[in-house]
Amino acid sequence: MRFLVDECTGSNAAEWLRGQGxxxxxxxxxxxxxxxxxxxxxxSSENWILITNDKDFGEMVYRxxxxxxGVVFLRLNDERAANKILVLRKLLAQYADQLAxxxxxxxxxxxxxxxxxxxNPDTDNS
Numbered sequence: 001m002r003f004l005v006d007e008c009t010g011s012n013a014a015e016w017l018r019g020q021g022x023x024x025x026x027x028x029x030x031x032x033x034x035x036x037x038x039x040x041x042x043x044s045s046e047n048w049i050l051i052t053n054d055k056d057f058g059e060m061v062y063r064x065x066x067x068x069x070g071v072v073f074l075r076l077n078d079e080r081a082a083n084k085i086l087v088l089r090k091l092l093a094q095y096a097d098q099l100a101x102x103x104x105x106x107x108x109x110x111x112x113x114x115x116x117x118x119x120n121p122d123t124d125n126s
Contacts, residue, residue: 001096004048006039006057007032009074012081013051013088020092036060044068049099051088053079061103071103078108 005014007027014026025048027034034042036056043050049070050057058073060066072091076083087106095104095111103114 001099002046002048004039004043004046004050006050006052006054007034008053009051009084010081013084016085017088040066040068043071058103068101068103070100072099073103073105075105075107083108 002023002025003014003017004025005011005017005027009028011026011028014024014029017024025031025042025046027039031039031042036054040050040057040060042048044067047069049072050068051072051074053074053076055073055075057071061068061071072088074084074087076087087108091099091104091106091111098113105112105114
């Protein structure tokens with residue numbers, strides 16, 4: 001599994017994921033200052049699952065209908081690196097096989113797979 005870790009999520013989470021054997025692109029380490037636009041395009045075109053604390057990505061996916069390979073939105077009360085790693089550990093232990101192509105909201109207490117209508121190009125969805 002491949003993860004693009006947003007700059008706001010931090011390098012500690014990226015390092016932990018690497019230590020677990022995942023392929024990781026860390027925006028903090030490798031693309032500091034890159035815009036959300038650049039990151040969502042990179043994640044989509046290169047098949048990375050994006051991990052972020054930035055709610056702007058939700059707007060990009062839902063309102064602007066941006067393509068993605070998966071987004072994990074960490075909506076945490078405790079933003080410390082140790083807590084981010086703890087919730088990622090729990091998420092991956094229970095749902096690793098369900099992350100691709102989904103928008104997942106992770107809080108300190110729960111995981112929610114956000115729904116989005118599936119658009120079929122072969123039918124008229126209007």
